[in-house]
Structures are given as structure tokens and as C-alpha cells.
Amino acid sequence: MNWVIQENKFCEEQISRMGNRMLCGNGYLGIRGTQEEYRKEQMPAINLAGIYDQVGSGWREPLNAPNVLYTYIAVDGKKYALPETEPLKHRMELDFRHGIFSRETSFRTDRGIVTVRSERFACKDEVHRIAMRYSVTADFHAEIELYTGIDGDVWDIHGPHYDTLVSCEEQGVIRMQGVTHEKGDTVDVLETVAADFPCEQHLVTGEKEILRRIAFVTEIGRSYCIEKTAVVFTSKDRDWDLQRAHGTLREAKAAGYDALKEMHCRKWEEKWAVSEVEIDGDEEAMKSLNYSIYHLLSIAPTHAANMSIPARGLSGQTYKGAVFWDTEMFMLDFFLFTDPDVARSLMKYRVDTLGGAMEKAVFYGYEGAFYAWESQEGGFDACSDYNVTDVFTGRPQRTYFKDKQYHISAAVVYGIMRYTQITGDQSLLQEGGLKTVIECANFYYSLLLKRAVGDCYEIWDVIGPDEYHERVNNNAYTNRMAKFVFQSAAELLKNPEWKARIEQEYPVDELVRRFEDAAAHIYLPKPDKDGIIEQFDGYSHLEDASIDEVRGRLLHEKEYWGGAYGVAAETKVIKQADVVTMLNLFPEEYEPEILKKNWEYYEPRTEHGSSLSSCMYAMLACKCNMPRKAYPFFMNSASADLKDGGREWAGLVYIGGTHPAAAGGAYMTAIEGFGGVSAQDGTVRTAAVLPEGWNRMKFHICCRNIRYAVEIGRQGTNIMEEGNVHSDAL
Incomplete structure (x- = not known):
């Protein structure tokens, strides 16, 4: 398989998409696939994980570090740089x-042709x-x-975020420190350069830049x-300081670029040894799927014990760099099956932000834990009341x-329980996970309503996964996930070990009675005479x-389809899988x-x-033994960041970036859908429904601290135990 994606022309209109498509990252930072000479108008970014800032009434968003890759050339005193200079070739x-990005660009000058080449990476090791x-x-x-x-x-969507920028040069090292507006956090960037040729070097400083001018005449x-x-490094990195940064730079410069690249590539090969999926018979699908996996590996917080992944990964400040339900419901399974330590970090982030979720519940008049729809550090909800x-x-x-997507708390419980089930690791429950499940159950219990003449519990005034229909009653997905939370909490509390841990803090027997009653009596819509489950109360009466037709009613291409006046709001057209997600x-x-x-x-619809x-x-189609129908949906997910198109605007708000949830969904479809893989009670099983043309799949998965090599073919399945997973958590 060819592991390279390439673009052989320069197109200014594609700068944003190429920045996403050719992203390099290592979980700590993401470098957009832009050219070294780009300024903020072309949206270059070194996007940082887990550090945020807010300026005025603008949205709070993650920081982009000062651009340490900024480089351009002048020839005979004239600057040559994209996009202002038309290239001869690009x-x-x-x-x-x-995870290596490279470019080659030739410019025609007055006296001949000059070519620049570059190669770069965000070190994985x-x-x-x-x-x-x-x-x-x-x-x-x-x-x-x-x-x-x-x-x-730097490029900011709601900045600028650095109130001050201080730069200096010392012993060949250039340094710039930015101090943020909101909390005075610091971001330090240092660089050193080695040249393999005689040249003159001078320092050039400006208000917001510090550059080396390297002059020479070419042969x-x-x-x-x-x-x-x-x-x-930033002020959030407690184990990093200026002395360590200088030491790391000295070591790297002494080693040289080739040695750094070798170590970097070796680390990537370690990741692919457990993550790669081979598909015999469909190279396009195999390439698209592994490219999706690349993006997940590029944003995995391997450096942290309690960090999650934003909805747009590390491709920029879109969606405020916030963590959504995407992580638990779409990305988690990939890490559970390939890197349980990262999966634990994702869920430990939720456990450690329980305080923020409980504060949010109190603000809205509820009990328990109402998790942030757009979660930043500490569980702070960055979601605005005016998002469009x-x-x-x-x-x-x-x-x-922010205030009606109640299903977010259920996603957190789902992630905790799924982590515990697949890994067998109980420590997450011991370190706050049990309390998190209980408080989420308390939250849903405080949402329950019962009619004076009714005998079931209902949940009103919600938004389900289908965001085009707001403030509906008895959304099928939300109610079923609430039942899952009640069942999970009751099951844990009836376990003597967990009961003993928590009975000094909670009235355990009363909670068990309460949650079992809620699980037994919460309203779940049943299939009608045609077998259809109504998405929410009144959905069946909407315009079909x-x-x-609905698209034809748009008066503006960027018009939002949902909300009170959206073209889809009074119709049966929905944004995304809702009932289908529940059934899956x-x-x-x-x-x-x-x-x-x-x-x-x-x-x-x-x-x-x-x-x-x-x-x-795609996954539900596999469960219905319809791999032919599942395949195009699988490819939509797997190629979400490869193909052109895709929505980059919600109203006038830019929402472009990478799509790690789609990447995780592509992995789930391949492994759990087409491969039919499940892990129950420590046993790995398969029930494959391979698409037409797929002769064989080969991959590795982890379950209960054991790594397995799995091969699924037309003639059967072979699952081979390979050994223990080297995990700190397990």
C-alpha cells in the first residue's frame, strides 16, 4: 500500500483543506499542513492540547503557539513566497x-529557477x-x-491571545514567550538552526517576530x-522549564536531523505494529482506513494521564478545542483495542472533571453531574447560548x-463502563469512576417526569443527536441512554465491593431502589405497526x-438547517443518526x-x-447483514479528511478541521462491523460480514491485557494470542 498522499499543484482556495489533510501531530501539538512562508491569513498553526484562553466576549479556544517554522527566501533582494508569488511547480x-510532511516549490526569477524543499515532523518520541x-x-x-x-x-479565530510577546537570542538559540490574556499562562518556543554551508547570519527582529537572516550565493x-x-512547552507542563528545553535542543542539534527522524519513525512503527489494518482486495479502503487511523494516532495524548481529544483533534481552534461526546462514542473503541493507556487517559479526564459537571447541574437546577457539551479544562463548558x-x-x-443535550452524561458513563468491560481494569472505578456513574444517574433521575395519569417516567425538552430538532420530548436515544446509566449505577452499587467503598457517602440501598425503578419504568417508544420507532414525541406528524426538497428551500448556502427557523425543523429530515445510533x-x-x-x-430522511x-x-447495516449498503457509509467516514466537500460553515461560523470521530467510526465499522469483533467477559469473538471484494482482514486488538492477532477471511477466522500488553494502567 502507498502510504503517501500528494498534491501536485498549488490552489489558493484549497489552503484550508490542505492544512487539515496534511496535518502532523503527536498528541501534544498538531502542525497544520501549510507552507513555511504562510502568515496568519493562510491559517498556519501549531495547535496545543489542553491550554485555552479567552479574549473579551469572544469564544474561549485553545492556543496556537508562535510559529517556529516560519521560513521564506528572497532572491536578488526580491521575496519569493506562496501565495503571493505564482509558483512554476509545486x-x-x-x-x-x-507523520512526515514535505513540499517542493519552484519559482521563476528574473535570472533563473529557484527551488525550495522542506521536510518536517512533530516528534513522536x-x-x-x-x-x-x-x-x-x-x-x-x-x-x-x-x-x-x-x-x-499567529492565526486565531477569537484572539489575539498573547497580550505580550517577548523574544531574545542567546548562544545561538532563538526564544519567544507569549503571555496569555485571560490567566497569564505562558507558551515558550525555542529554536536552533544548523547550516551545512558558509553563510552570513544576522538577527532580524520585529514587533511580533524574531528571525535569522542567512545570506549566501549559490553554486x-x-x-x-x-x-x-x-x-x-507551556506553563501547564510542570515537568518542563527553560533549562530542560535548552538541554533538549542541544541534544537534538548534536544528534542531527537524520537521527531525530530515525527515532521518530521507529516510534511510529511501534504504533503501527498494533494499529494497522490490512485489507486484501480493496486497496482504496485499506489506504483510507489507515489514513484515518493515522489521524487518531497523531492526536492521542500519550504524554498525559488524564487528557481527552477535542472534536477537531489538533487541527486548529475550531469548536473551541473542546471535548464532545465524540470521544466516548466514536474514538474510544480504537484506543481500547490498540492502546488501553490512552483509553484510560480519555476516561480519566472525565472522572477528573466531575466537579465541573456537578457545578453545571446545580446551575441548571438539577442534581448529580451534567457534563459539559463542549468541555475544556476542569470540565468548564465552553458552549455558548448562541452557537450559530x-x-x-x-x-x-x-x-x-449547552443546556438541552442531556445525552452527554450518558456518553461518559458508557465510556467508563466500556473501558472497564474490555480492559478488565477496575482502577478507573476506584479512582472516581464509580462516583461519576452514580452522579450521572442522579442527574438523569432529577430529569424524570411522570404524568398524573401515567405510570412511566419521561424526559422532556431535550436535543438528541439529531440537532435539527430542538427541545423535543422523549427522544428515543436520550431515554435509552438514561436507562443504561440507571442500570449501570444499580449494577455497580449492588456489588459488595463497590457498596463498601461508597456507603459512607451515599445511601446505597435507596439509590439502588431508585435507579432500578427508573430503569424499569422510563418511557421507551416501541415500534409502531410498521416497525418504526418514533425518534421523539410528535416526529411522525412532521412534514415528510x-x-x-428541504435543501431547495434554503435562501443562503450557509444557512443553518436547525433551530426555530431552520428549513428542517418542521420536517422529518434529521441531521444525523439518532434512533439508528440507539439501535446500533x-x-x-x-x-x-x-x-x-x-x-x-x-x-x-x-x-x-x-x-x-x-x-x-454502516455499523447497523452490518448488524442487518447488509455489507453492500454499509460499504459506502464506511468509505464516507474513512475518507472524511481525504475527499473534498464536507461542511466548513454553520451559519457564519467556521467549523472546518479534521474529523477524528469519523476516523474512529471508520475503525469501528471495519473491526466491529465488517469484522464483527466483540469482547465479552475477556473473550474475543467475531461474526464477520465482509464486503464484496474483501478477501481477508488482518489486525491486532487488545482485550484484558492480552494482545491478539486476528485474521478474518472468507473461509473463517483465526485469533491468535500474542502476549501481554505493556500497560502502566493494567
């Missing part, structure tokens, strides 16, 4: 086996470090000025190369994502317009024909306005 590529090689070649004796250093005038056809090593801008008036539009999670509760009927009913949607239809 190529860029990403080796997604090893030392996540604070970045390495780059940059070279210049000319077919004439060119007078070259190569400028390289740190650009502090015809000779390549002039610099090697740059950089270190990024009306395209006609330019005014913020009231949305209810087609997606094309609990298929054993329904007859196979019910699963199929609901798939066939809801799919034509689903606009798939979210990249989360396709994988749920």
Missing part, C-alpha cells in the same frame, strides 16, 4: 506512515520537539537571503540545507446545545419532505427485522450534516 505530500530540514537550490548563481525564525503574529545546482530543531450566526441578520442565534448500541433488544426497517426508514452519522448507518 508539490506537497504527507507520509502518513511516519519527544512530543515537545519539532524538526525541519529546509533547502534551496538554483540553476544560476543566486544571491539568496533565507529568513527563518519565529512568527508571533549552480547545489542544494543549500538548514536543519531546524524546536521545542515548545444568522446569515441574514448577522446576529447570534439562540441554540440549546425529501432532503432535496442495543441491537439485542430488537428483532432483526426492526433494525432493518428503521435503517431503511431513517436513512433517506438523514441529511448526514455531521461526519458522525455515516458510521452508525
